Amino acid sequence: MKMTREQLHDLVWSMPMTEIARKSGVRDQHIARACDGAEVARPRAGYWQKVEHGKSVTRMALANDRYAASDVITIDASGWTIS
Template sequence: MHKLSRAALFELVWSKPMTEIARELNVRDQHVAVACDLFDIARPRAGYWQKVGYGKPVEKAVLSTEAFPAEEIVCVGV
């Protein structure tokens, strides 16, 4: 199990594909997705990483703090 702040997980999710994050944390990508969903962390939509790979413009979401503060600790891999 890994503990990260919501802000740290948000930055991680928007910096590399979910499969890479899961491999680094030694968890399944579904665990990362569930943690994001439970703590209201937006994830890149389908096709985002392909656009990034081709140098096309993409929009990064903003971390919402309505339901949870950015400092809230998130457990990934539970």
């Protein structure tokens, strides 16, 4: 799985990580670690239940303090890297 930080940010805010993991063939923990390490904000626990029940939710913006939005993240079975 290879994408920019911006694409990863959009992806994790569009569907639950378990679903992303199932579709991409990597573990959800690897996606979560990549997000945390590359400073990509991800939804907190309960976010998807709120969405499902029509409650108000806030999507966090992508911070570009340490990494650029265009930096490429690679996530595979061994973990993740950023370039």
